[in-house]
Amino acid sequence: MVRQMRYFIAVVETGNFGEAGEVCHISQSAISQQIQSLENELDVKLLDRHGRKFDVTPAGRYFYQRAKQQVGEIDSLIREVRRIGKGEHQTLRIGVLNGFSGKLMQSAIRAFAVTHPNVTMSLRTGTHEEIFQWLLAGQLDMVINDQRRALSDQWVNEFLMDQQVYALVRQDAIGDFPAGIELSALGNLLCILVAGPEYRDAEVSYWRDAVGLSNDILFAENMEAAQLSVSTGVGFLPCDQDSLLLGSNVRLPILRNGVPLTRKMYAFWPEQADFSLQREFSNMLRTHIQ
Numbered sequence: 474m475v476r477q478m479r480y481f482i483a484v485v486e487t488g489n490f491g492e493a494g495e496v497c498h499i500s501q502s503a504i505s506q507q508i509q510s511l512e513n514e515l516d517v518k519l520l521d522r523h524g525r526k527f528d529v530t531p532a533g534r535y536f537y538q539r540a541k542q543q544v545g546e547i548d549s550l551i552r553e554v555r556r557i558g559k560g561e562h563q564t565l566r567i568g569v570l571n572g573f574s575g576k577l578m579q580s581a582i583r584a585f586a587v588t589h590p591n592v593t594m595s596l597r598t599g600t601h602e603e604i605f606q607w608l609l610a611g612q613l614d615m616v617i618n619d620q621r622r623a624l625s626d627q628w629v630n631e632f633l634m635d636q637q638v639y640a641l642v643r644q645d646a647i648g649d650f651p652a653g654i655e656l657s658a659l660g661n662l663l664c665i666l667v668a669g670p671e672y673r674d675a676e677v678s679y680w681r682d683a684v685g686l687s688n689d690i691l692f693a694e695n696m697e698a699a700q701l702s703v704s705t706g707v708g709f710l711p712c713d714q715d716s717l718l719l720g721s722n723v724r725l726p727i728l729r730n731g732v733p734l735t736r737k738m739y740a741f742w743p744e745q746a747d748f749s750l751q752r753e754f755s756n757m758l759r760t761h762i763q
Contacts, residue, residue: 475547477511478540480504481519485529485537546756549749557591564593565750568604568616571667571696573636573738576715578617581758588757592750598696600668602675608741615742615751617758621679624739631740631755634762638734639724641700641716642709653726653733656685663708664688665699680711685729 483493484504494501512519519533529537556563569578582594597604597613604616617633624630640654646662647654664686668676673692680686691708693699699710704719716724727734740755 474511474514475544477507477514478544480507481511481533482537482541482544484508484520485533490525546752549752552749553589553753557589562591562593563750564595564614565754566595566597566612566614567754568607568613568618569596569598570604570616570618570738571598571600572712572716573617574713574715577758577761581754581761584761585754585757589750589753600672600676601679602672603669608743614746615740615754617738617740619736620739621683627744628741629744629751631752631759633738633740633755633759635735636713636738638727638736639712639714639716640709640727641703641712641718641722641724643703643706644721644723646706646709647725650725653728655728655731656734659709659727660688662688663691665691665693665702665708665710667693667696667699669694684734 480493480497480499483496484490487493487496490505490508491501494504497504499507508520515536517532518530519536520527521530578596582596585592585594597607599607601618601621604613604618607613608616619636640659642659642662647658650658664680666673666676666680673690677690680690688708691702693702700717700719700722702708703710703722710716711727712724714724718724740751740758742751
């Protein structure tokens with residue numbers, strides 16, 4: 474069926490049986506017969522034919538979307554198997570948003586290393602804008618980032634999880650909030666954010682406009698400095714459930730009007746890139762999330 478899936482994808486994307494046949498290097502009549510055979514096997518109509526023209530049925534649109542994803546994964550698998558078989562060495566450069574689960578990344582990297590022994594991995598952490606700019610500049614092969622822009626066809630956008638946002642804060646700075654703390658209850662504390670000078674405006678804009686944060690901001694150069702600032706009791710650091718606890722620091726779920734604050738996390742990479750390794754790692758990471 475994989476070959477028929479490729480034929481169907483070509484027909485939908487070209488909008489023409491003749492052009493699809495040229496893409497797939499078979500005759501127009503042969504590709505038409507293969508699509509009919511596919512419909513018979515599925516026992517569903519994928520195309521409504523009107524002479525030489527056709528419309529894609531709702532079932533056909535769904536099949537096209539899933540078939541394209543499946544064929545892409547199969548192609549990735551084939552490329553990776555061939556590379557491993559030939560002993561070819563590769564590098565996968567990953568950018569990770571500050572505060573994304575270190576435990577998840579470590580477990581996925583360990584598992585990936587077992588199945589991809591000829592791949593060297595490198596990780597680089599930063600703000601949303603930092604790692605996005607590194608990806609644009611070709612310094613990274615993929616990024617694990619939150620969604621702050623509309624999803625674009627220029628990128629492969631693999632949804633990973635709705636990550637709950639916590640506040641890392643010194644216990645005696647806030648009192649007792651066992652079930653979570655409202656964003657408004659953090660109003661007297663500084664919000665500690667990690668960002669270099671050129672990306673600070675973008676970080677403030679996100680937390681002010683998208684999240685609704687009204688706190689004054691204290692910037693730290695790195696996560697270690699941010700955690701030490703938390704330990705002084707001057708503020709809180711937005712983080713995830715795995716962030717390191719120092720001294721009397723605690724992690725509390727942040728609530729907004731009683732609802733846990735979350736951010737959508739995606740794996741992104743350029744659509745035109747050879748994305749076999751990216752997809753393999755994205756799938757591995759998603760498996761560990763589940």
